[in-house]
Amino acid sequence: MKILFIAAEAAPFIKTGGLGDVIGSLPKALNNERIDTRVILPLYSKIDKEKYNLNFLKYVFINLGWRNLYCGIFETKLNGVRYYFIDNEQYFFREKIYGEFDDAERFAFFSKAAIEILPHINFRPDIINANDWHTALSIVYLAILKDKSYEYFSRMSSVLSIHNIEFQGRFNCELLDTLFDIEKKYHNALIYDSDVNLLKGGIQLADRINTVSETYAQELMYPYFSFGMDRILKIEKNKLLGIVNGIDYQVFNPNKDKNIYFNYSKTTYKEKVKNKLELQRELEFEVNPEIPMIGMVTRLTDQKGINLVLEVAEQILDMGTQLVVLGTGDKHYEILLKELEKRRKDKVRALIMFDAILSSKIYAACDIYLMPSKSEPCGLSQLIAMRYGAIPIVNRVGGLKDTVQPYNLETKEGTGFTFESFNAYDMLYAIKRCLDVLYYDKASWNKLIKNAMGYNSRWKKSAQKYLEMYKEIEKTDFIS
Known part of the structure; x- marks a missing residue:
């Protein structure tokens, strides 16, 4: 089986969030299962061609409406996975990855080029897996080529992976013909x-749709979570599947992470507290192992619940905690957090700010995430937090519900604490329950850390489910 991922970002080349982490890890996990897995990305100006040993292969021209556009093709190999990069400086020599005035044109070009270069790179995938709205048009362009009976593309099937349905690629209808x-x-x-x-086009024409957790796939049937897409998803629900993400255990490994002060493992987790003491010194907090540190590495938006934290911040601090928040986002929340700090x-x-080194230090130092x-x-942050022995407190939605098992004081099972509604005081009560265990029941707290660090979030488990989905598509297509 041959799999092609088409995406707007992938770690370590270029990353803005969870999509980049997934495309940087899932193809590698599939490749480890002896599946020929490759990735096509835009060649942004911020990608270091020398560092990643990008080699120029050839150039072709891509027709997009009345335009005949240059398309350079570069390639490299990393962790056993072959990556191809679409070069066009008009579209990708930019300061930002997203949020440009011509995003519609940029990603239409990329989506069309990603399909049309396949004969030129001599790769004929069985499955094309597009990701989010930026590449949803690749599924449409594939459908057009198959409809025109181009033999090279005739046996290719398509999957659209939805990482965040809030962003859909909505534009003026006039662009359909002209652009x-x-x-x-x-x-x-x-x-x-x-x-x-564009996302809706991918949903309707893809052979399968998957989201990044089982609960999120169910939630998308409701307007509250779907940002208006529930109507089309209900029509296409037989194609929809939820597969929870994993994390790269080589990248996120407290026993080998060079960014943290002291390394530790599940068996030496008591060394973790040394990281808290060092971060307390670095941040000029009171240095005291008994003070619980709460950490957040996040985008500062409503969707991430920053408004809840600010609503009850004083009560959280009055419980005797220290609070460290790393991230950027809405200016309103940035200002309010700096005022709280003052x-x-x-x-x-x-x-x-965004700082990968500091984020590792926070995961390693904080008691609570x-x-x-x-x-x-x-969500990847809760998975990383558990890997580093930071106990997650989460709202039971989407992948948070699927990955964080509520701690049971009687059985000592579970990996974190949860609350059931998007409410500041429900969150505050979950924090209190967590602190009660930390302050008054050290044996249970230590068991909780071991439970969290022992949670299996390896990509291998998720990659097997992706393989099952791909094989089912092949089987269905063969029958039809």
């Missing part, structure tokens, strides 16, 4: 609520 070069017979697939909706300089640090998301397709 996307889409024939009229496909217009209905792409139009939704009077707009072009008021409670002894207990709060608002680190308005707070993740009160309003919705969470899967």
Whole structure:
């Protein structure tokens, strides 16, 4: 079996969030199962060609409406996976990956190029797995080529992976002909609520759709979680499958992580406290092993529940805790967090930045990891936190519900603490329950750390489920 991933980002080349982590890890896990897995990415100007040994293969031209566009093709191999990069400086020599005025045109070009270069790189995948709205058009362009009886593409099947349905690629309908070069017979697939909706086109034309957790797949049937897409997903629900993400155990490994102060493992977890003491010194907190440290590495948005934290921040701090928040996002929340830090300089640090080294230090140092998301397709932070022995407190939605088992004081089973509604005081009560165990029952707390660090979030488990999905597609196509 041959699998091709088409995505807008992938670690370590370029990453803005969870999508980059998944595309940086899942193909490697599939390749370890002896599946020929390859990835196509845009060649952004921020990707270091020398560092990653990118080699120029050839160039072709891609027709997009009235435009005949240069498409350079680069390749490299990393961790056994072959990566291809689409080069066009007009579209990808930018300061930002997303949020440009011409994103529609940029990703239409990329999606079309990713399909049309396949004969030129001599790769004929059985499955094309597109990811989120940026590459959903690749499924549409594949369907058009198959409909035109191009033999090279005739046996290829398609999967659309939805990592976050909030972002859908919505544009003016006028772009269908002039920009996307889409024939009229496909217009209905792409139009939704009077707009072009690229994600909807991928959903309707893909052979399978998957989301990144089982609960999130169920939640998308409801308007509260679906951002308006529940109507089309209910029609296509027989194609929808939830597969929870994993994390790369080579990247996220407290026993070998060079970014943290002291390494430790599940068997030497008591060394973890040394990381807290060092981070307390670095952040100029009171240095005291008995003070619980709560950490967050997150985007500062409503969806991540920052509003809940700010609503009851004083009560959280009055429980005797220290709070460290690392991230960027809405300016409103950035300002409010800095104001909180100014008021409670002894207990709060608002680190308005993205810093991979500091994020590792926070995971290794904090006792508690707070993740009160309003919705969470899967979430990787809670998986990383458990790997580092930081006990997650989460809202029971999406992948948080699937991956964090509520701690049971009687049986000593579970990996964290949960609350059932998006409410600041429900979250506060979960924090209190967690602190009661930490303060008053050290034996149970130590068992909880071992439970969390022992949770299996390896990609190998998830990769097997992706393989089952791919094989089912092949089987279905063969029967049809």
